[in-house]
Amino acid sequence: MRIGELSRRTGVPVPTIKFYLREGLLPPGELTSHNQARYTEAHVRRLRLIRALIEVGGLSVAATRDVLQKMYAPGMSVLDQAGKAQFAMGAPARPPVEDEAWRQAKAETENLLERLGWQVRETNPARQTLTSALAVLFRLNQTDQLELLDVYARAARQVAEAEIAQLLTQQDHDALLETAVIWTAVGDTVFGALRRFAQEDIAYGSGAVADPPARDEKDET
């Protein structure tokens, strides 16, 4: 297909597609004349993956290119490839402010991993992500809530086990890799939305807590 159809199929404007081609996110099409190229279903798929990483995963163009490069680097097991792509997705945008709260948060992250007995490499960028998030709590003296970490960890473990089991039912190597990367990007958003649903249901709905506040806009049906 021509670039115009690629645009129509994916909803990505032609100038944006050209930008991704220049930036090396999208491999070039097959040249059919000096100024025309032909694109395939693989381009449609790659373009949708790029958009998923940028729009839902919130990745920059540079981070997206890094993830794609890691994803398609040859000669490793598929879980290694998925793991490296995931590390690229989690790289923090800038170095943290290493104040006293940050040091307390770092100790908290390490204690948690030790308590859980999980083997997590020093290079896993989620260590920095968690430490930075916990540093915010230390700065705001919100440390009473730290016991929630164990509840979060149990929930995260259940999700991760189901995800990996589901992933390994896939036979096709590239499809497996794509699923791993997409779910890494989409999963946090999905969880966040479901957490908000559950909170609303608990606070106002079927799971009402003791002495629930009156709902200001009650819809009768």
Add this chain to the structure above:
Amino acid sequence: MRIGELSRRTGVPVPTIKFYLREGLLPPGELTSHNQARYTEAHVRRLRLIRALIEVGGLSVAATRDVLQKMYAPGMSVLDQAGKAQFAMGAPARPPVEDEAWRQAKAETENLLERLGWQVRETNPARQTLTSALAVLFRLNQTDQLELLDVYARAARQVAEAEIAQLLTQQDHDALLETAVIWTAVGDTVFGALRRFAQEDIAYGSGAVADPPARDEKDET
């Protein structure tokens, strides 16, 4: 304290503090002369909350102002205030592309809520968040994984129940509200980091899975 000390205490540069004052995110200090004002511990706390919302929550300045206004709007129950602040935090930046994938995703969101039996208002912005994330999966034909939604929902429910129980142990109204808002912003990040830890531990560590297919076993077509 003077603005210089407020800056030192919070790590927020003076020009940024002045910007937040102009934009109405931070209430003005008490004027001590025509060009000097005195700030209090309440300003330190508010400034840290603003930074948490912007840096960890990823909110824009406009969204942060909206959340703060909702948080401190008087005359409602504290869970209502927290709920309204949370709705402000979840407002999507732009309207979705309502294509066929989006319509399928919307139906999936509604089916899920009905299956769970959760009462969630139409106005909850997490409905749009989930629908947009699921639309990405429909566009990429990643719908085999949709059964993971129920695992995510159970995990999210456990977290939400523990969070609300923990929240309601707090006696002070403003502290409770602040905790609710901060955990809404920080919780998704914390969960995302723990999910990545669990994935690494399962894939490589104590919970090692069977060898997945290797790339070189795959026939190119």
